[in-house]
Amino acid sequence: MLVVLLAATLHASWNFLIKQKKDKHISMTAVVLGHAPFALAVLLFSPLPQIESLPYIVIGALLHTGYQLFLLYSYRIGDLSQVYPLARGVAPIVVAVVSVVFLGTHLDQIELSAIAIIGSGIISLSLVRRSRWFKKL
Template sequence: MSTGVFLAVLGAAFLHASWNALIKGGRDKTLGMGALVLGHAPFALAILLVVPLPDPASLPHIAAGLVLHVGYQLCLLESYKIGDLTQVYPIARGTAPLLVALVSVTLLGVHLAPLELLAITVIAAGILSLALVRRADGQRNRAAALLAITTGGFIAGYSLVDGLGARAAGTALGYYAWLSVGNAILTAGYLAWRAPGTLRRIPTDGRRVFLLGGGASYIAYATVIWAFTQAPIALVTALRETSIVFALLLGTLFLRERLDLGKVLATTLTLLGAVLMRLGRL
């Protein structure tokens, strides 16, 4: 991985943690998530004016990616309703590189060096320990941990699909722009069906998340999809999860979430696993 790609993914990690904190910190998380996803649309439409059409071979990937992204958004939303950012975010993001690495080895024929196998073990240890941390009121929150792990499964799924799809499309930006437009349409349809009042409030109450969160989220994942075409998917996915450090800081400094030794150690373990996976490709 080149230095430019490395720094770009780190920047994406910070943006990703930022919009997650914005959603978690809002009172109406359904409104926040809807505003964020619909906020992708202006950026995507602007990009479509200047990039070529994706190769038709990537259309199945776009379709599968839509299903996985919507599933991820709904699952993440439920996780944030019952769990702390400093618990939910690290578990969800830590699960993803573990699953991506396993699929890469068993199904895609990717060879992992011993150091990378050690990284998987360390990440797994971090995830297991995070599932045992206490929530803000001092009680165990296994339901939030289970939802976060499920969210991580969706992250792993769309990471693999989008990485392969962007390569097949021949245009990473074009691939994600069409994916974002489709995602916005599906999200608008879901809100119109389940929460029509929420959809009407996005231009007013959700304007801040629409503009700031939507922009941060779009730029973050567009950068990651581009990086998928420049470096191994498993490596990019692992490096992106350095965002757990940013999430820990944002959750404690701005959301006033309870910080304890368990969260610090578990987050550190998961981050260490991501770093080891990065070093395994040097």
């Protein structure tokens, strides 16, 4: 549990730092390149991936790059308090939908409940934002 909380804290922290900086491309690049020494250290102690996994690695890298570009654009126009939860909350929903539709995965009641709770949280964020907008009118 502590590792999960530490990971969440680190994620939120680097997103906060990127949002605060004027040049978001440079700050995002610094965060991404900051991972490189740790990745290289891990590669020294782990086997190389099988050649069959290469397409998945490339697709995963492309999707993650798209996600980071989405964050950069979103942080230019949106509040961290809106963008970050939406970006983090949509991922489990997308994974669940792709898993069910394309991979034939069956989700248990508890998993469906978790997805519904996440979806409700995302919807509540947009409703809060909308109510603030209507108050300004």
